[in-house]
Amino acid sequence: MTEDRAVDTAFISETVQFPGHDGAVIEAYAARPTATSRRGGVVVIHHLPGYDRESKEFVRRFADAGYDAVCPNLYSRVGADVSPDDAAAAVRADGGVPDEQVMADVAAAISYLRGLPTSNGKVGCIGHCSGGRQSYLVAATLPVDAAIVCYGGLIVGEAPPQLPTMVPLIDRTQEISCPLLGLFGNDDQFPTPDQVDQIEKALNDAGKDCEFHRYDGAGHGFFSPDRPAYRVEAALDGWDRIWAFLGPRLGG
Amino acid sequence: MCTHVTETFQVVGSAKGATGWFRATDASVYFDHPSHAMADHTLNVDIRRPSDGPAARVALELTAASARALAEAILRTLDESGRRTTTRVETSR
Numbered sequence: 001m002t003e004d005r006a007v008d009t010a011f012i013s014e015t016v017q018f019p020g021h022d023g024a025v026i027e028a029y030a031a032r033p034t035a036t037s038r039r040g041g042v043v044v045i046h047h048l049p050g051y052d053r054e055s056k057e058f059v060r061r062f063a064d065a066g067y068d069a070v071c072p073n074l075y076s077r078v079g080a081d082v083s084p085d086d087a088a089a090a091v092r093a094d095g096g097v098p099d100e101q102v103m104a105d106v107a108a109a110i111s112y113l114r115g116l117p118t119s120n121g122k123v124g125c126i127g128h129c130s131g132g133r134q135s136y137l138v139a140a141t142l143p144v145d146a147a148i149v150c151y152g153g154l155i156v157g158e159a160p161p162q163l164p165t166m167v168p169l170i171d172r173t174q175e176i177s178c179p180l181l182g183l184f185g186n187d188d189q190f191p192t193p194d195q196v197d198q199i200e201k202a203l204n205d206a207g208k209d210c211e212f213h214r215y216d217g218a219g220h221g222f223f224s225p226d227r228p229a230y231r232v233e234a235a236l237d238g239w240d241r242i243w244a245f246l247g248p249r250l251g252g
Numbered sequence: 253m254c255t256h257v258t259e260t261f262q263v264v265g266s267a268k269g270a271t272g273w274f275r276a277t278d279a280s281v282y283f284d285h286p287s288h289a290m291a292d293h294t295l296n297v298d299i300r301r302p303s304d305g306p307a308a309r310v311a312l313e314l315t316a317a318s319a320r321a322l323a324e325a326i327l328r329t330l331d332e333s334g335r336r337t338t339t340r341v342e343t344s345r
Binding site: 047048086089090129159219220221228 | 291298307
């Protein structure tokens with residue numbers, strides 16, 4: 001599937017709820033094409049700044065391209081009707097969310113997608129920034145058919161003492177069980193180009209199916225149109241890479 | 253990226269947020285993505301009262317240069333006021 005279609009894809013979007021880690025009910029933002037045909041699903045993992053408008057826009061873009069998509073609010077437990085930035089500030093002050101909790105919430109989102117009547121059973125995940133790191137962890141932890149990592153920090157490197165939940169993941173590479181697409185900016189410092197090379201080498205040494213693309217003149221967050229980091233050339237090429245990667249892996 | 257570098261500590265004082273003044277109890281300082289400022293990364297300060305919920309917060313997102321200028325101004329002000337206070341105390345004796 002691709003967003004480059006002759007006919008626009010109509011879709012609906014809504015807030016849904018399902019049980020996440022430890023059975024706690026969490027909210028999620030879902031967007032689904034109105035067509036009844038079978039298709040794959042995509043879990044969007046929001047970044048550290050939270051379950052914000054930008055993350056929801058990503059969800060809608062996947063629906064526009066013909067996928068069922070959902071973004072679980074990893075900060076749901078802060079409370080209902082809390083603004084994304086306030087929730088993110090509270091979570092940060094409390095030391096972040098544990099990986100175990102994130103994986104359980106993402107697993108619930110995967111189950112939600114596979115339970116839709118339109119599901120073909122295939123699900124991928126994508127994350128940016130801290131969500132990129134978590135997407136890498138999903139690939140090593142959960143049953144997904146494809147994973148996309150956009151400038152995920154702390155896959156390699158040293159966790160800051162203030163956020164002990166952000167442990168490096170490079171040692172989990174052998175456990176990755178699906179194809180992985182990595183998109184990075186060469187001006188990024190988190191991860192640095194050298195760290196991106198380390199991640200790619202670890203994947204290749206482990207015999208994993210991976211595809212990395214790096215963009216000159218782009219840094220962290222180049223997909224974000226509301227931020228100064230936005231780089232239109234990198235973002236548009238990145239989206240093309242995403243559609244080309246997901247199409248054969250999540251298609252019917 | 254998310255640098256994740258965060259300092260948290262307790263504070264005593266007040267802050268004025270979206271619903272008015274509140275007694276502040278906690279502060280977070282971190283260098284990371286802003287929610288609103290036009291910069292890739294900013295020095296962010298949250299003055300909080302978490303017992304009143306996550307919205308009991310005053311947030312600042314400053315460029316690194318602005319944050320340093322603010323920090324230096326705070327220290328200069330405290331140092332100067334401390335010196336004058338000391339002088340007044342000594343004079344009044």
